[in-house]
Amino acid sequence: MSWFRKRAEPDPAPGGGDAASPASPSPTGADEVPAETIGTSALPPEERASIEASLARLEAAGVDLSDPRSLSAATDAGQVEREAAVAQDLAVGLGEYLVRTAGYRWVLVSDSFGVDRGVENRRGTRTVVPRDLIAARWMRGETGWLPGVLGHLATL
Numbered sequence: 001m002s003w004f005r006k007r008a009e010p011d012p013a014p015g016g017g018d019a020a021s022p023a024s025p026s027p028t029g030a031d032e033v034p035a036e037t038i039g040t041s042a043l044p045p046e047e048r049a050s051i052e053a054s055l056a057r058l059e060a061a062g063v064d065l066s067d068p069r070s071l072s073a074a075t076d077a078g079q080v081e082r083e084a085a086v087a088q089d090l091a092v093g094l095g096e097y098l099v100r101t102a103g104y105r106w107v108l109v110s111d112s113f114g115v116d117r118g119v120e121n122r123r124g125t126r127t128v129v130p131r132d133l134i135a136a137r138w139m140r141g142e143t144g145w146l147p148g149v150l151g152h153l154a155t156l
Helices: 045-060 068-081 084-102 130-140 146-153
Strands: 003-005 039-041 105-111 114-120 126-128
Touching: 045 084, 045 105, 068 084, 068 146, 084 105, 084 114, 084 130, 084 146, 114 130
Parallel strands: none
Antiparallel strands: 003 126, 039 105, 105 114, 114 126
């Protein structure tokens, strides 16, 4: 899970028809059903406390949570350590940047893989799970990716 588009309503059918009656049937002849449902719920107080603790550790380490370059440098340096606690703190920093600068809000995200902390855009149409963004890029050894990704996500 990294970032997802959530739909409140199905896409309209071509030509303005009813989306419940598709203009062309599925190639298999079966009704199409989404592979999984992404759900969000309010963040419980203990999760909020954990976020606050991560933010305090990042700020104590000199990470500027309003600067994508500062977050990027910390993320690239953390890749060397690859510790779960470091990844969690950095994921919180990434999410908090979107909260502070782009109007996202913290939520619990649930899908077929489980439940994790994430952020959701103000319209509730996009959900981002920051820990997965960091983990995927650490596995590939990527560096310098964070400013571009944050810039993109801030526009959604």
